[in-house]
Amino acid sequence: MNVELYVDRTACIACGRCVKICPAGIFSLDVERRNATTANVSSCIVCGHCVAACPTGAVHHGDFPPSRVHDVDRSELPSPEEVLTLCRMRRSNRAFDGRPVPEDKLAVIVEAAHRAPTASNKQQVAFTVVTDPAALRRVTDYTMKSFRGVLTLLRNPVVGALVKAVKPDIYAMLPMLERLDGKYKAGVDPILRGASALLLIHTPADNRFGRDDANLAYQNGSLMAESLGVSQFYTGFLCTAIRRDRRGEFSRMLGIDGVVHAGMALGMPAFRLSKYIDKKDVCAEYIR
Numbered sequence: 001m002n003v004e005l006y007v008d009r010t011a012c013i014a015c016g017r018c019v020k021i022c023p024a025g026i027f028s029l030d031v032e033r034r035n036a037t038t039a040n041v042s043s044c045i046v047c048g049h050c051v052a053a054c055p056t057g058a059v060h061h062g063d064f065p066p067s068r069v070h071d072v073d074r075s076e077l078p079s080p081e082e083v084l085t086l087c088r089m090r091r092s093n094r095a096f097d098g099r100p101v102p103e104d105k106l107a108v109i110v111e112a113a114h115r116a117p118t119a120s121n122k123q124q125v126a127f128t129v130v131t132d133p134a135a136l137r138r139v140t141d142y143t144m145k146s147f148r149g150v151l152t153l154l155r156n157p158v159v160g161a162l163v164k165a166v167k168p169d170i171y172a173m174l175p176m177l178e179r180l181d182g183k184y185k186a187g188v189d190p191i192l193r194g195a196s197a198l199l200l201i202h203t204p205a206d207n208r209f210g211r212d213d214a215n216l217a218y219q220n221g222s223l224m225a226e227s228l229g230v231s232q233f234y235t236g237f238l239c240t241a242i243r244r245d246r247r248g249e250f251s252r253m254l255g256i257d258g259v260v261h262a263g264m265a266l267g268m269p270a271f272r273l274s275k276y277i278d279k280k281d282v283c284a285e286y287i288r
């Protein structure tokens, strides 16, 4: 990567923080001169850790001029108890009341999602926010069209029997697909459940970690949605349809350049949960 990165020797106090934190091993301590130096700057992934860690402002990075570096009072961070309460209260809530999600709340959810880490700090995750009711309907229609194709195959006695024998997990989806189809035919939206917004998270098709990056972004966004009092759920049915769609019809339909990996249905809650429930007992081993 073509970056401008150097250490101002007059300001450096040789604390070694940049050496320890840099993921690319660019910094080392010059013991004689008692300051940090750089090498192989082209391997920089532009994460900005060096700039954020330097206590004296000695690290100069062309991508992070002072206007892009911000002081933080760590005492203003939420407490561990507050973070855990947010994790406990973040639920998938499909009980929407039809109100639109205010634009400023959508923007904060996107910003939180955008803050998630990405493999090699590529930052190629992009977002499309759909609030147009006609476009939301098209998303549900698209998903149900894909599922009806699967249903037709599974209902066929010969194909159904074959799938049952070879791919029992796919055949086991038949009752659920029948249920979704029944609801859809009855005029109920079984995919977006009346959400007033859909946040689609996508990356370029050649990003090897696209799905991982998108799902990490999702989780940041869902925690922010909960904290804003906006309800959300993961649109797994839609993502299943998108994965079946090898020709990229979905992205084309919405003018998205890339592959959609995750989707968040959003809406204002018909009611808020005032309790959290216990999940299954945590399964965690500690290898000491």
Ligand SMILES: Cc1cc2nc3c(=O)[nH]c(=O)nc-3n(C[C@H](O)[C@H](O)[C@H](O)COP(=O)(O)O)c2cc1C
Pocket (backbone or CB within 6 Å): 090, 091, 092, 093, 094, 233, 234, 235, 236, 237, 238
């Ligand atoms: C990968 C994935 C796919 C999901 N797909 C759907 C979906 O298509 N529709 C839906 O209503 N909920 C979907 N969910 C939400 C789960 O059903 C939800 O996480 C589960 O009910 C647990 O509830 P919680 O999120 O409130 O803890 C999905 C969740 C995940 C992680």
